[in-house]
Structures are given as C-alpha cells and as structure tokens.
Amino acid sequence: MSGNGGIDLAAISGASPALSSAADTVSLTHGRLSDIETSALVPQIAAPLDQAIEALAPVKDKLTDAANASKILPSLLGAEGARNYLVLVQNNAEIRATGGLAGALAVLRAHDGRIELVTQSSGSALGMFSPAISVDPNQTTIYSNRLGKFIGDVNLTPDFPTVAASAKAMWESRHSERIEGVIAIDPVVLAHLLDASGPLEVAKDPATTSGLPATLTAGNVVKTLLSDVYTHLEGDSSQDAYFADVSRKIFESVSSGSIPGPKLLDALSKSVSEGRVLVWSAHKPEQEILTQNPLGGSISGPAASGAAFGVYFNDGTGAKMDFYVRRSVQLAKFCENDGYSLYKVRVKQTNTAPPNAATSLPDTVTGAGLHGVPAGFVQTNVVIYGPAFSQVDITRKDGTQVPFASHLHENRPVGTMATRLAPGQSTELEMTFITVVQDSPPNIRVTPTVQPVHDVWRVPEYVGCG
Structure with missing residues (x-):
C-alpha cells in the first residue's frame, strides 16, 4: 500500500x-x-x-x-488519470456462459492507486434496449439477439470482450459516466474475500433483512445471496437493494486496506484461477495483454490456443433454479489417427431441487412455468466449444445419439443443445470432436457455478489405441 x-x-x-x-x-x-x-x-x-x-x-x-x-496495473489503476470500471456481479443461480445473470451493477473509479465505489445499480434498472445494441452477427446467430437487448443477457456468449463491449455501450447509453473497463465477478468471489477479511456485519433491521443472517461469512454468503434472499425477501427491488448493500460493504472492507495483503492476494488469485474474475479494457495496449491470459476471457487468441475446449451453460428456465443444479465436466482423449486426435467432452447434470419444488420454492426461484418450463424443472442450454479447425461430430445423451445445433465461432466448432431436468433427475451429454490437429496438452474452460471447481472438473481420461 x-x-x-x-x-x-x-x-x-x-x-x-x-x-x-x-x-x-x-x-x-x-x-x-x-x-x-x-x-x-x-x-x-x-x-x-x-x-x-x-x-x-x-x-x-x-x-x-x-x-x-x-x-x-499502473495504468489500469489510474496512474495516468482516473478510470471508471463497470462491475457486473453475476448471479450463478440464473446461469450464463461467463457465470450468471448480471443482476447487480456498480461503477468503480480508480485514480493513482486508490479505488472508490461511485455508483450502484441493477440490470432491471437499465431495462430493455430497443433498438438492440449492435453485436457481432455471428454471435447473435448462435446466442440470439438478446445479446444486445438486455444487460442480463450480454453474457450468453462466453467471449468476454464481446460481453464487456456490449455492457459498456448499454451503461453509457443510460448514464453519463464514460466506462474504460469492465470487470465481472460472482458471489463466490465475495466468499473468497470474506475468507480473507473475516465475518461481515450487515443490516440487522428485521423489516429489511426478514430472517437473513446479520453476519455474513465465507460459509454462508453464497447461499444467502443466491437462495435465501429469494425466500425471505419479496420483489426485485428489495432483493437488489440487499445484494447492493452486501456488495458495498465487502468492497469497503477490501478498499479500506484492512485485509492483509497476502490474504487478499490469495483470495483474488483463487478467484481468477476459478474463472470467476474477468477483466476487459477499452485501451488497446492493455487489452492486447489481457487477451493473452484467461483473465481476459476471450474465446480466441493466445489464451485459447492449442487444444482448447470450452463448456458453457445458459439458463433456459428464466428463474433461479441453477442454485440446485450440480454439474461435472470431463475431457477424454482417444488414440490419434493420421496425425489427428479425437476428444469426447462429457457433461453430467443433476437437478437436486426437492421433489415438491414446484410448491415449496418461491415463484421467483422456479419461474412458475411462465417461460414454458414446468415449475421445479431446470432447462439449460449447453454450449461446447472445440479447438480451432477441429470438427464437432456426434452428440449422445445418456448413451443415445441425439441431434444438436452446430455453429462456428472464430474458427472453433460449437455444438449446442438443451436439457430439461425434473427434480432429482440426472442426464449426461457426450459430444465428440474429431480432426483435432493440436498436439499440446488439452485445456478446458467451464462456466463457474455455485459449486467448488474441484467438484466440477473431473479427472481427464486418456484412452490408448489398444
């Protein structure tokens, strides 16, 4: 400091x-x-x-x-003048490719190494954009024109530079601040920060907290923000206000310098390694460096070179049921033929909601069937990327070959399909990629969920030719 x-x-x-x-x-x-x-x-x-x-x-x-x-870092933190950053706090209970619905928003200002919270808002406050913000047509083909209509949907695409550019345009069309960078985090990042700082006291007024804990810890903050808040508070405005209050107090704790440097660094490093922090800069020299690192969240370029795979999830329920979904991902490499490799990406999902979820959970969590998905069910659009210049071949669901949609994004093959799970139901998808020319060790990016990453990333499988 x-x-x-x-x-x-x-x-x-x-x-x-x-x-x-x-x-x-x-x-x-x-x-x-x-x-x-x-x-x-x-x-x-x-x-x-x-x-x-x-x-x-x-x-x-x-x-x-x-x-x-x-x-x-010096320029990002305002060494050459003040910078405004739009922060997207992603809600993993309503999953999006980069983490979750951008329900809570904030603007941070960095100047000469000091950071202050300038503005707080919400995705609902920005409303719908009509006409829609201009977005890469290829990506709107894959993810629909909702990419440019709602800030909560800008991250249906996993390409964070696209997400950030759209979010910046939306914010600037409604507010006077000029945005020079975009940062995405999720409540698990807040948990890591609380692990470093210790417990945090929040509002104790029964009229506003209504049964929510007066003290947030690393162990309860994710459940509080992604589940309990919908049970104990009614209406988007009160839920948004609580979320904003918690986020503000955690930010104040971080910016006050009260967290020991090594602990803060460990919390941030862990968050970055789990893909829960993404950063984009409007300044080209900085962005060129960010694209070389997973922190930049680009689906192309140096950070996505080699045998790069991606597994991303987008909510199709229109609610907050992803808190109850448990997911795991495994990459399997099979024998090489004629210089090529074959990979299978396996994705298992389970809806752990209670059998009576349709009646025991609030409508704000289940969606109450308003978007065509029965209450208690979870619908997910699963998106799987293969390495550049490979091909997506076939997809199996629970062992049976099924149809899927095939696309191309920055020379990377993309396979998509929807799953729908009743409470207690599980399913496993297996998507095969062929003619993989890259011989480097494979790497995979997965949408960060409410789960610890070690529960999501299964041990890779390597199968010889026999």
Whole structure:
C-alpha cells in the first residue's frame, strides 16, 4: 500500500523490468529444454530432464502473468488519470456462459492507486434496449439477439470482450459516466474475500433483512445471496437493494486496506484461477495483454490456443433454479489417427431441487412455468466449444445419439443443445470432436457455478489405441 492508502503504483512500475527479464529468461530456458528430443536419451538423463521441464512450466506461467500484470496495473489503476470500471456481479443461480445473470451493477473509479465505489445499480434498472445494441452477427446467430437487448443477457456468449463491449455501450447509453473497463465477478468471489477479511456485519433491521443472517461469512454468503434472499425477501427491488448493500460493504472492507495483503492476494488469485474474475479494457495496449491470459476471457487468441475446449451453460428456465443444479465436466482423449486426435467432452447434470419444488420454492426461484418450463424443472442450454479447425461430430445423451445445433465461432466448432431436468433427475451429454490437429496438452474452460471447481472438473481420461 502507498502512503495515500491506495496501491503503490511506483513500486509496481519499478519492479516491471526485473519481472519481464526473469519471465523471458525462464520462458527461453523452458522452450529450449522442451525442444530436446528425449526418446533417444538414456533414462538417467531423460527422466531428470522431463522433471525439470514439468517443474519450470508453472514457474514460467506465473512469472509471465506477473510481468504482464506489472506492465498494465499502473495504468489500469489510474496512474495516468482516473478510470471508471463497470462491475457486473453475476448471479450463478440464473446461469450464463461467463457465470450468471448480471443482476447487480456498480461503477468503480480508480485514480493513482486508490479505488472508490461511485455508483450502484441493477440490470432491471437499465431495462430493455430497443433498438438492440449492435453485436457481432455471428454471435447473435448462435446466442440470439438478446445479446444486445438486455444487460442480463450480454453474457450468453462466453467471449468476454464481446460481453464487456456490449455492457459498456448499454451503461453509457443510460448514464453519463464514460466506462474504460469492465470487470465481472460472482458471489463466490465475495466468499473468497470474506475468507480473507473475516465475518461481515450487515443490516440487522428485521423489516429489511426478514430472517437473513446479520453476519455474513465465507460459509454462508453464497447461499444467502443466491437462495435465501429469494425466500425471505419479496420483489426485485428489495432483493437488489440487499445484494447492493452486501456488495458495498465487502468492497469497503477490501478498499479500506484492512485485509492483509497476502490474504487478499490469495483470495483474488483463487478467484481468477476459478474463472470467476474477468477483466476487459477499452485501451488497446492493455487489452492486447489481457487477451493473452484467461483473465481476459476471450474465446480466441493466445489464451485459447492449442487444444482448447470450452463448456458453457445458459439458463433456459428464466428463474433461479441453477442454485440446485450440480454439474461435472470431463475431457477424454482417444488414440490419434493420421496425425489427428479425437476428444469426447462429457457433461453430467443433476437437478437436486426437492421433489415438491414446484410448491415449496418461491415463484421467483422456479419461474412458475411462465417461460414454458414446468415449475421445479431446470432447462439449460449447453454450449461446447472445440479447438480451432477441429470438427464437432456426434452428440449422445445418456448413451443415445441425439441431434444438436452446430455453429462456428472464430474458427472453433460449437455444438449446442438443451436439457430439461425434473427434480432429482440426472442426464449426461457426450459430444465428440474429431480432426483435432493440436498436439499440446488439452485445456478446458467451464462456466463457474455455485459449486467448488474441484467438484466440477473431473479427472481427464486418456484412452490408448489398444
């Protein structure tokens, strides 16, 4: 921290050359070692070499991330003048590709390392945009023109630069602030921050909290914000107000400097690694660096190169039933033929809502059948991306081949299909991608849900030719 209570930007700028030099050195060393053909080496040499390459890989990645951060953090945090950032607080109970419905909104202002909360609002307050905001036609074909109509639907697409540009345009058409960046978070990020800061006291007035906890902790904040609030508070306005109050108090705790630096860094690092924090900048040099990192959330470019897969979920219920859905994702690689690989992406979903969900849960949670989905049921649009230039082949649902919609997004094949689950029902989709030319280790991005990521990401499977 600096003397003015903000972040010491001079220290970050001063460390940047050394971080960049170290990152370049480790990256070069890792590259040279990786280029050595180990098959002809004796085991006594090959084994230590493989171990060194494996050990250097995470060091290389972390140093590269640190070097890139040191290059853009000063300007992002207002070293060259004040910056306004639109924050989308995503509601995972009504899932969207990048996390959830952007129900709560805020504007943060960064100047000389200090951050202040300027404005709070909600998606419902912005209303519908007619005519719709202009969005890439290819993506509206895949995700519908709702991408440009409602800020709660801008993230039906998993491509965060598109999400951010649309959200920026919508906010600026209703408000006077000029937005120079967009940040997305979810309530699990708030839980990680509370784990670092300790319990948070919230409003205790029974008339406004109506049975909600007076103290929020890392253990209860997600359930409180994504489930209990709909049971104990009636109407969008009171729910939005409670959400805004909690978000404001957590922000005040973070910006006050009361959280120890290492704990705060751990909370933010964990949130980023889980895909729960996404950042976009309207400034091209900064955005070019962000696109090289998963933090930027781009479905194309350096962060999505190699054997990159993506599994994304969009709510089709029109309610808050995703709090009750448990999901898992597994990637299976099969034998190579003629230089190509075949991958299967498996997605399992279970509706854990109680059998009497239609009557025991509020209409705001079930949707009351208003959008064609019976109360208590969950409808999900599952979207799966394969690596660039591969092909999506077939899809099976619970072992039976089924039809699906096929698209192309930035040279990546996209398969989509809808599932509908009654309370207690499960289903498993398996989508096959063929002619995968990339031979790098596969990586996969998955929509962050209410679940811990270790419950969602199943161990990959590698099947030999036999």
